[in-house]
Amino acid sequence: MTNIEVGVKSRIDDPNLWPHVIRVLEYLKSKGLNVKIDANMPLKGYNYFKLKDEEVSSLDLLIVIGGDGTLLYTLSHLSRNVPPIMTVRWGRYGFLMEIEINEFQYYFEKYLKGEYKIKEASRIIGYYRNTNLPPALNEYLLIANRGGIVKLELYKDNIRVFRMTGDGVIVASTTGSTAYSLSSGGPIIDEDLDVFTVTPLNPIQLYLRPVVLPITSTLKVNILDDTVVHVIVDGVERGFIRKGDTLVLKRYDRIKFIRFKDDYYNRILRRNVM
Structure with a gap:
């Protein structure tokens, strides 16, 4: 199990984190592992990798240290053949991050012994016109220009699900059901279910409620009026x-x-009491 290549991607904007990251790296090296770090991390004496598919796909394990934003940023740069990911929490917001930084050695020993589970989480991919958008772990958000409202309709395959006028709509994965969608009135989806959750944002049609649809569906959102609608993928505007x-x-x-x-x-529960 020690003949593995491990990549480490860390949050880089908090100097208080660096002593902890160095301890993690030195511990991994003490186990005889081939350790690489993200090229944006300002540390010397290590081999580097860039957040590109062809460089990350050769790793056996990717360790992401930080908060949810660090994980989402990392995955936004990776399209295919992503290695298994171990998430290590640093900072206040880290719903997607499982273990605390001070627990790392304890749980990595369990990893080396094979005492862990693999949980799979589907991502969402989107495109419009000739524009391919990056994959989202959490959600795609479509929101009207500031101060405006938008008229749109949602199709599941070739069946219209609803037509609405409002601020916009969130299309979330199971993972994303506990993020912006939940804050906007969407349901909590159990992690063993693999679905889309579509949550209308402030519709004037008061009967409209969030809709849960099969993840195998193809969803289409048609814009019906002249409002400019921003496409935001895991918190980053993409068009x-x-x-x-x-x-x-x-x-x-x-x-x-x-x-x-x-x-x-x-x-x-921890997210809701922060």
Whole structure:
């Protein structure tokens, strides 16, 4: 089990984290592992990798240290053949991050012994016109220009699900059901289910409620009026669409997460008391 190549990607904007990262790296080296770090990490004496598919795909394990933003940023640069990911929490917000930084050695010993589970999480991919968008672990958000509202309709395959006028719509994965969608009135989806959750944002049609759809569906969002609609993928604006445009959304790949705890609902509770 020690003949493995491990990559480490860390949050880089908090100097208080660096002593902990160095301890993690020195511990991994003490285990005789081939350790590489992300090229943006300002540390010397290590081999580097860039956040590109061809460089990350050769890793046996990717360790991400930071908060949810660090993980989402990392995955936004990776399209295919992502290695299993171990998430290490640093900072206040880290619902997606499983173990604390001070627990790392304890749980990595368990990893070396094979005492862990693999949890898979589907991502969402989208495109419109000739624009291919990056995959999202959490959600695609379509929101009207500041101060405006948008008229749109949602199709599941070739069946219209609803037409609405409001601020926009969130299309979330199972993982994303506990993020922006939950804050906007969407349901909590159990992590063993693999679905889309579509949550209308402030619709004027008061009967409209979030809809849960099969992840195998192809979803289409048609814009019906002249409002500029921003397309935000896991918190980052990636473009805009307007009348006549259709955003197509599908399931992409599944990310494999190394899990040691069965604490999905406890982590949701922790998020809500932050």
